[in-house]
Amino acid sequence: MALQGHLWIAVNVFVFVVIFSSVTAKIKFRDDIYEPRVVSLSDGEKLEKELNRIRRESSKNNRGKMGVSDSHVEVHVNTFKNKNHKQAVVHWSGSDSNAIFLLTREVIDGVVNSSSLYRSLNYGVTFDEITPQNSVISSFFVDPNNYTKLIFADRKNRAVYVTDDEGKTLSGPHRTQFNPQRLVFNPILENVLLGYSYTQEQLFVSRDLGKTWKKLQDGADSRFF
Numbered sequence: 001m002a003l004q005g006h007l008w009i010a011v012n013v014f015v016f017v018v019i020f021s022s023v024t025a026k027i028k029f030r031d032d033i034y035e036p037r038v039v040s041l042s043d044g045e046k047l048e049k050e051l052n053r054i055r056r057e058s059s060k061n062n063r064g065k066m067g068v069s070d071s072h073v074e075v076h077v078n079t080f081k082n083k084n085h086k087q088a089v090v091h092w093s094g095s096d097s098n099a100i101f102l103l104t105r106e107v108i109d110g111v112v113n114s115s116s117l118y119r120s121l122n123y124g125v126t127f128d129e130i131t132p133q134n135s136v137i138s139s140f141f142v143d144p145n146n147y148t149k150l151i152f153a154d155r156k157n158r159a160v161y162v163t164d165d166e167g168k169t170l171s172g173p174h175r176t177q178f179n180p181q182r183l184v185f186n187p188i189l190e191n192v193l194l195g196y197s198y199t200q201e202q203l204f205v206s207r208d209l210g211k212t213w214k215k216l217q218d219g220a221d222s223r224f225f
């Protein structure tokens, strides 16, 4: 049995390292699923610009369908109540998605000290706060194959929060034994991902969308991640 377990891990690592790194270019990820973007909050205009960019893109994709006009949206920066949060991470998944995620954060010496998480279902006109209690979300990761699946990483408390319905429900905290600095979704196997800690050089794997983790390797080389 132990051998089989090792074999399974070996196969999985193979799938990740070889197939993922060499075939990624050939696998057609949905290229309209954007990476989260970081904007400064000290200048409210930058956030407005980003939200208006999303609005324009969405109106291109959904002309007539969702009633999104090209009109400008004014962002009321006061919505985001914590004045120490000088930075925002903004994400919209594109095409048929109508959810925008916005993570405001206080970064001290490169480390996120506090943060708040918001979701908008009307292209940035209003935001609802969905910050999990006692969390310090530092970043989040979107499944490139299925944008309804997102993982929010809390490095300070070594935990993740998981959604598979685009933030309607959020489960967690799911404790990670490692500092969840980088999460990589497997492009083929559903709900399988690698978790990597640069500081600990440890590699973990999850088969249930981040809810439980198993250590694969110590002293893992960060070149692959």
Ligand SMILES: *[C@@H]1O[C@H](CO)[C@@H](O)[C@H](O)[C@H]1NC(C)=O
Pocket: 108, 113, 114
């Ligand atoms: C970090 O965040 C905590 C909780 O929000 C706050 O009490 C503390 O003052 C912050 N630390 C610094 C150095 O600002």
Ligand SMILES: *[C@@H]1O[C@H](CO)[C@@H](O)[C@H](O)[C@H]1NC(C)=O
Pocket: 145, 146, 148, 149, 164, 165
């Ligand atoms: C994405 O994941 C959700 C939740 O598991 C599922 O209901 C949906 O069918 C998936 N969509 C695709 C395109 O795989």
